[in-house]
Amino acid sequence: MPVDAVADVAELGEFRFECGESIDELEVAYEAYGEFNGSNAVLVCHALTGSQNVASHRTQGTAGQARAWWSDIVGPGKAIDTTEYYVVCANVPGSCYGTSGPASDAPDGEPYGTRFPPVTIGDWTRAQRALLDHLGVGRLHAVVGGSVGGMNALDWAVRYPDDVQRVVSVAAAARLDPQCLALDGIARRAITTDPDWQGGDYYGTGEKPKDGLGLARQIGHVMYLSKESMDQKFGRRSAGRDMVRDAFPADPAADFFPYRDVESYLDYQSEKFVERFDANSYLYLTRAMDDYDLSEGYESDAAALAAFEGEALLMSFTADWHFTTDQSESVAEAFRTDDVPVAHHVVESDHGHDAFLVEPENVGPPLRDFLQSGVRGRAVTDTEKDDDAGEEPDFAPVHNSLFSG
Known part of the structure; x- marks a missing residue:
């Protein structure tokens, strides 16, 4: 209802x-x-x-x-x-x-x-x-x-x-x-080292730190899941060699190896997240949580x-x-x-x-x-x-x- x-x-x-x-x-x-x-x-x-x-x-x-x-x-x-x-x-x-x-x-x-x-x-x-x-x-x-x-x-x-x-x-x-503090720190570093972050002044430039925010979200998703749930949901299954890696460019050798379900899931989640969330807000809110x-x-x-x-x-x-x-x-x-x-x-x-x-x-x-x-x-x-x-x-x-x- x-x-x-x-x-x-x-x-x-x-x-x-x-x-x-x-x-x-x-x-x-x-x-x-x-x-x-x-x-x-x-x-x-x-x-x-x-x-x-x-x-x-x-x-x-x-x-x-x-x-x-x-x-x-x-x-x-x-x-x-x-x-x-x-x-x-x-x-x-x-x-x-x-x-x-x-x-x-x-x-x-x-x-x-x-x-x-x-x-x-x-x-x-x-x-x-x-x-x-x-x-x-x-x-x-x-x-x-x-x-x-x-x-x-x-x-x-x-x-x-x-x-x-x-x-x-x-x-x-x-x-x-400390473990969660460390992972949050890495997530923020992913954002602030993205060249498109531009010191936080990316508004109106036509660019935003999508790669950095996407990586931060992927780190967060791994924190939110358990070993048991990841094993049940993904295992070591391949998503198929024909799957497209849109979220992040792959290195040349990647074509030889399987693109796994867990990677595909994380890439999908990051793509959806960067459409709806602001990178600076992610920095601010994770620091508020870490400080508490x-x-x-x-x-x-x-x-x-x-x-x-x-x-x-x-x-x-x-x-x-x-x-x-x-x-x-x-x-x-x-x-x-x-x-x-x-x-x-x-x-x-x-x-x-x-x-x-x-x-x-x-x-x-x-x-x-x-x-x-x-x-x-x-x-x-x-x-x-x-x-x-x-x-x-x-x-x-x-x-x-x-x-x-």
Whole structure:
């Protein structure tokens, strides 16, 4: 069923970034679903290259993940039920889907490019708070986010602990580990060493760093998949000698060797990505993610979360090596230290990090029940029903079936 949405761009006035720099007018593109009743607002935080278009199916707009990227989770009768909740999703500062970022025009009429101020996840949270004020929304029923959006959700518990009742962080962590920092660094280097990047001033030149951004996206896709999922999806199969390598030129010897399915997949993904995303935005957003540290300014993660008095749900996936189950459990333990009711729901999955996008049957039930009843919710899926009796048997509360009690 198509989801109706209000899509708009809010002009929020002067905005001072955490780096100390300001812009005269922060514009935030957002979509809102459902009706606000004063206490039913749910903020959804998108992932790195996602957009505000979390659920609606528009005939115009961006392609790929940016279009209806969580429509299996958000909508009428779904886990985040738009007939029950007022759902808001905002494109974050630094991105390229309508919110102010490097590709936006500066006061001089030219694109900001790398003149745009450095952006942090804290800036995302503060911009979201400003947008909600603009919309007349005070305290949130919940903040929900996946991947770096899950970091964004955790930042709400630190920065605005009195403004949110429930926090859901899916496939996220308190901070990136050195391996992911290294891969993000290589991805950025691929962009900045592309001659067409031109120091970030490629707007209006007719050129853009497609090769560098494409390579960065390929590195990202490898991070999002697991060994198991790559083996199942591609193996060592050849895509065929007649397949065209459009994305990147091949060396002369390549014709002797097979062009493998996994290479073809990555080339296809990079070609689609460079059509819809801005290279400078990729630089800005990955740096915001890399910089995030839940405990920054505090003695520990628990100390950072100490003022939060709501409830929390962490969800992780066993084959996700980008944000691991151990990293989610560490955040859950920080909540427990503060006596915050918390559930850590671990999903057995071989999909890797992308599981939070492609396994709605595993993400939806615990999310739905947590939004309704907190950690007392019961995650009952259709496959768990007692078909013989025609009734649902008793199930353990969500938190009783979780990792490390």
